[in-house]
Amino acid sequence: MSETIEKPYTAKDLETDQDVRWCPGCGDYSILKQVQKVVPELGIKQENLVFVSGIGCSSRFPYYMETFGMHSIHGRATAIASGLKAARPELSVWIVTGDGDALSIGGNHLIHILRKNFNVNILLFNNQIYGLTKGQYSPASEEGKITKSSPMGSIDHPFNPLALCLGADSTFIARTMDRDPNHLRDVLKRANDHKGTSMVEIYQNCNVFNDGAFFIYTDKETKAVETLFLEQGKPLIFGEGKNKGIKLDGFKPVIVDLTDGTAASDLWIHDETDRVKAGLLSRFFDSPKTEGHLPRPFGVFYTESRYCYEDALVEQITTSISKSGKGDLNKLLKGSNTWTIA
Amino acid sequence: MSKTTEVTKDITILFAGDSGDGIQLAGTQFTNTTALFGNDLSTFPNFPAEIRAPQGTLAGVSGFQLRFSSIEIYTPGDICDVLVVMNAAALKANLKQLKTGGIIIANSDGFDPKNLGLAKYPAGVNPLKDNSLEKYKVHEIDVTKLTKECLKESGLGIKEIDRTKNMFVLGFILWMFNRDMDNTIKYITDKFKKNPAVMDANIKTLKAGYHFGDTSETFTTRFQVEKAQLEKGEYRNIMGNQAAAIGLVAAAERSGLTLFYGTYPITPATDILHELSRYKNFGVRTFQAEDEIAAIGSTIGASFGGALAVTASSGPGIALKGEAIGLALMLEIPLVIINIQRGGPSTGLPTKTEQSDLLQALYGRNGEAPVPVVAAYSPSDCFTTVFEACRIAVEHMTPVFFMSDGYIANGSEPWKFPTTDQLPTIKAVFAEPRKEGDEKFMPYKRDEKLVRKWAIPGTKGLEHRVGGIEKEDITGNISYDPDNHEHMVKTRAKKVENIADSIPLQKIDHGKEKGKLLVVGWGSTYGSIKAAVNEAIEEGYDVSHVHIKYLNPFPKNLGEILYNFEKIIVPEMNNGQLVKVLRDKYLVPAIPFNKIKGMPFSAAEIKDKIVETLKK
Numbered sequence: 001m002s003e004t005i006e007k008p009y010t011a012k013d014l015e016t017d018q019d020v021r022w023c024p025g026c027g028d029y030s031i032l033k034q035v036q037k038v039v040p041e042l043g044i045k046q047e048n049l050v051f052v053s054g055i056g057c058s059s060r061f062p063y064y065m066e067t068f069g070m071h072s073i074h075g076r077a078t079a080i081a082s083g084l085k086a087a088r089p090e091l092s093v094w095i096v097t098g099d100g101d102a103l104s105i106g107g108n109h110l111i112h113i114l115r116k117n118f119n120v121n122i123l124l125f126n127n128q129i130y131g132l133t134k135g136q137y138s139p140a141s142e143e144g145k146i147t148k149s150s151p152m153g154s155i156d157h158p159f160n161p162l163a164l165c166l167g168a169d170s171t172f173i174a175r176t177m178d179r180d181p182n183h184l185r186d187v188l189k190r191a192n193d194h195k196g197t198s199m200v201e202i203y204q205n206c207n208v209f210n211d212g213a214f215f216i217y218t219d220k221e222t223k224a225v226e227t228l229f230l231e232q233g234k235p236l237i238f239g240e241g242k243n244k245g246i247k248l249d250g251f252k253p254v255i256v257d258l259t260d261g262t263a264a265s266d267l268w269i270h271d272e273t274d275r276v277k278a279g280l281l282s283r284f285f286d287s288p289k290t291e292g293h294l295p296r297p298f299g300v301f302y303t304e305s306r307y308c309y310e311d312a313l314v315e316q317i318t319t320s321i322s323k324s325g326k327g328d329l330n331k332l333l334k335g336s337n338t339w340t341i342a
Numbered sequence: 343m344s345k346t347t348e349v350t351k352d353i354t355i356l357f358a359g360d361s362g363d364g365i366q367l368a369g370t371q372f373t374n375t376t377a378l379f380g381n382d383l384s385t386f387p388n389f390p391a392e393i394r395a396p397q398g399t400l401a402g403v404s405g406f407q408l409r410f411s412s413i414e415i416y417t418p419g420d421i422c423d424v425l426v427v428m429n430a431a432a433l434k435a436n437l438k439q440l441k442t443g444g445i446i447i448a449n450s451d452g453f454d455p456k457n458l459g460l461a462k463y464p465a466g467v468n469p470l471k472d473n474s475l476e477k478y479k480v481h482e483i484d485v486t487k488l489t490k491e492c493l494k495e496s497g498l499g500i501k502e503i504d505r506t507k508n509m510f511v512l513g514f515i516l517w518m519f520n521r522d523m524d525n526t527i528k529y530i531t532d533k534f535k536k537n538p539a540v541m542d543a544n545i546k547t548l549k550a551g552y553h554f555g556d557t558s559e560t561f562t563t564r565f566q567v568e569k570a571q572l573e574k575g576e577y578r579n580i581m582g583n584q585a586a587a588i589g590l591v592a593a594a595e596r597s598g599l600t601l602f603y604g605t606y607p608i609t610p611a612t613d614i615l616h617e618l619s620r621y622k623n624f625g626v627r628t629f630q631a632e633d634e635i636a637a638i639g640s641t642i643g644a645s646f647g648g649a650l651a652v653t654a655s656s657g658p659g660i661a662l663k664g665e666a667i668g669l670a671l672m673l674e675i676p677l678v679i680i681n682i683q684r685g686g687p688s689t690g691l692p693t694k695t696e697q698s699d700l701l702q703a704l705y706g707r708n709g710e711a712p713v714p715v716v717a718a719y720s721p722s723d724c725f726t727t728v729f730e731a732c733r734i735a736v737e738h739m740t741p742v743f744f745m746s747d748g749y750i751a752n753g754s755e756p757w758k759f760p761t762t763d764q765l766p767t768i769k770a771v772f773a774e775p776r777k778e779g780d781e782k783f784m785p786y787k788r789d790e791k792l793v794r795k796w797a798i799p800g801t802k803g804l805e806h807r808v809g810g811i812e813k814e815d816i817t818g819n820i821s822y823d824p825d826n827h828e829h830m831v832k833t834r835a836k837k838v839e840n841i842a843d844s845i846p847l848q849k850i851d852h853g854k855e856k857g858k859l860l861v862v863g864w865g866s867t868y869g870s871i872k873a874a875v876n877e878a879i880e881e882g883y884d885v886s887h888v889h890i891k892y893l894n895p896f897p898k899n900l901g902e903i904l905y906n907f908e909k910i911i912v913p914e915m916n917n918g919q920l921v922k923v924l925r926d927k928y929l930v931p932a933i934p935f936n937k938i939k940g941m942p943f944s945a946a947e948i949k950d951k952i953v954e955t956l957k958k
């Protein structure tokens with residue numbers, strides 16, 4: 001973006017005069033803070049920023065951002081953002097949503113915005129629970145989840161959000177988490193740089209109704225073995241002291257021990273542009289309780305360059321004008337066949 | 343053999359056949375020719391619900407009714423003078439529409455045992471052969487055979503030849519009503535530019551049909567309908583949905599806004615999308631969304647961004663949009679919601695007309711959610727009324743319903759079209775950028791009409807948040823304060839009521855200002871009511887007609903008008919909706935008169951009701 005900012009703004013300028021009303025300790029605070037930190041670095045005029053959300057805890061987000069914002073209705077932020085972007089392609093549009101908002105009631109709009117590839121950023125706060133309605137299982141909750149609406153355990157099989165998005169031909173998918181601010185900011189920057197719909201899943205702790213859902217990926221003791229940080233062109237390495245790697249045996253990812261002589265060059269090298277590998281990565285989704293399970297990947301899984309809906313829409317208009325001239329309303333009113341009554 | 347020409351003032355002709363027979367096309371072409379000739383006219387296409395219902399069956403019959411005249415007319419005709427039927431099912435389905443002594447033109451090939459069976463005539467019965475049609479003048483023409491004969495050297499296959507049957511019929515009808523073939527030939531030439539063989543075949547068949555009238559001995563009479571004495575000026579023929587589409591483009595131009603049209607395909611609203619998607623050189627942005635909710639969602643986004651945003655659907659789709667309409671109302675942003683009504687509830691009668699969504703438009707949302715409602719009364723009035731819907735939306739910062747229905751959406755009539763400079767301008771009021779030191783922007787600060795300013799992203803210093811949660815007045819911050827909520831509910835209601843100051847007073851369409859009986863209508867019943875009231879007045883009955891375009895808010899003088907009559911009847915193609923609202927609002931003993939058959943009222947039905955009510 002070649003826009004120059006007359007007066008730079010800071011994270012502080014992005015705070016509003018509204019009290020932040022998430023529960024104390026909620027992961028949303030950290031995400032808000034990182035977004036406020038990162039956005040001023042992106043070279044976007046403050047008045048060109050729009051945050052659109054649906055309904056849910058995460059969807060209160062726009063109220064706390066000193067930008068244009070809309071706290072809309074359940075599940076529809078993606079649809080609303082699509083229209084906004086189609087009408088005003090020059091705006092920087094961010095969608096803030098949650099696992100219930102995006103994957104349940106708004107599931108249809110989610111897959112369609114991904115396929116249409118509007119140039120917007122989607123921040124999906126995944127806490128695997130319905131927080132605002134006080135704790136029912138969500139479409140991202142693990143099987144057998146005991147909640148107020150599932151006292152004997154939920155029967156539903158959960159979505160794998162990133163696999164779903166990849167299936168909908170998303171042009172950018174990434175995962176990050178509330179408790180890793182540096183990583184979160186890096187991913188947000190990458191998402192904003194990507195031209196097309198950027199899908200960022202953010203693991204977010206709901207400390208009231210689903211506390212610790214992701215601790216295994218954030219706690220010091222387990223983080224190293226349970227997480228796999230993806231870096232473009234780098235081998236997939238994880239574990240205590242980076243002692244483990246992932247190798248592809250055909251299409252089967254296998255964990256290898258790097259201490260017994262396997263060379264890093266034999267490992268799976270991360271390539272964000274490889275759709276097949278991104279598909280495999282998105283399937284690194286076993287429950288951490290499963291014996292021999294793969295670590296959970298974080299970072300940019302996949303990115304692809306594809307035309308954006310709004311650009312093609314504007315281009316059709318330009319083409320049409322250059323082909324048949326700018327529309328003449330008088331001609332349109334008149335039509336092709338007229339007669340006169342004298 | 344010599345042919346005589348009979349001069350007549352007013353003809354109604356119904357073309358009927360399989361939906362694959364090209365009946366709609368033949369009807370439309372005849373309409374265009376007759377419009378160019380200068381007749382007044384009114385059309386009513388009647389489609390089956392299935393695109394390709396089983397051939398030859400009653401379910402598959404498609405009809406196109408056209409009335410044209412040298413006098414002023416308001417409806418496509420209660421009863422037909424001429425019935426053109428391509429097969430037995432078409433005859434069976436439409437015979438009751440034909441006047442005694444009327445003319446039947448039947449494609450005899452469509453009355454073979456198979457077609458008779460499909461039309462459910464008892465075995466061995468052929469209405470063309472058993473004198474059951476004695477009351478009518480029946481002309482059998484073996485269109486299939488004559489078409490084949492005419493194209494036997496064309497090199498075309500049986501199927502392609504068969505497809506030109508409609509042109510034979512059209513040619514014959516053009517002959518019968520003394521119209522030339524030029525306009526149709528021009529149309530065919532244009533349409534089949536890329537396929538000269540098919541072009542030639544269609545023209546050849548058209549001419550064959552025309553000359554068949556001349557040479558065949560059975561037809562001795564042609565008819566002549568002179569030009570109508572319409573108001574002076576330049577006219578075109580227009581269909582309701584087409585008029586609505588053009589009206590939107592005009593409103594965009596006269597407001598200086600970009601038109602954004604977000605919609606999901608649904609009968610009978612989709613033609614507006616088809617039409618608008620061709621107007622890209624007007625800068626129109628059409629968006630075919632994944633569902634009805636996304637369709638209105640996209641328009642809310644576009645409107646938030648400063649576009650003239652419009653969504654359209656029919657009843658079932660409008661039901662899905664309900665929650666989002668409430669959001670637009672809370673955000674206080676302009677939005678036009680088009681409802682091309684059809685038979686309901688649920689999927690109902692998708693291709694048939696009804697006026698049963700008025701209460702949905704007025705009340706069909708959660709919470710106290712008043713939305714202005716305007717309704718078009720004829721095909722060409724869709725232009726004026728949708729333009730007015732845009733004006734109200736933009737100038738009053740509110741979602742607005744534009745109501746039409748299948749009858750006027752697909753129907754057509756001559757239109758004395760305006761020029762651009764005759765159209766009013768629409769004034770959008772945007773909030774201005776703020777400089778450093780200016781006081782904080784108050785998104786819900788209102789003017790004297792209670793309208794807030796349109797504050798669009800990209801405007802410096804206007805960063806603010808809106809949403810569906812109750813707002814504090816002026817600041818727009820979230821507020822759960824009980825007094826504020828009551829205040830805001832009342833304010834939003836008052837804001838809509840205030841629109842009554844910017845709309846014209848209600849006029850009496852026809853009749854005296856005070857009297858025994860007032861017929862009150864809205865929407866597409868206009869033509870039938872007008873024709874009925876005209877006739878009744880001519881016969882000396884004390885009756886007047888009021889047609890309401892502004893259904894929320896009502897014109898300020900409506901109550902006064904109602905109180906000036908002893909009796910009020912309200913004909914509606916529903917089970918009584920406007921009548922409820924009038925009774926509620928004005929405490930008048932208005933009487934409902936309902937027709938819920940998926941078909942418009944005939945003028946005669948309303949006239950009878952007028953006479954009956956006055957006799958009581």
Ligand code: SF4
Pocket residue numbers: 021022023025026027028057058127131132205206207208209
């Ligand atoms: S309920 Fe959970 S997600 Fe919602 S604000 Fe509280 S902690 Fe955060």
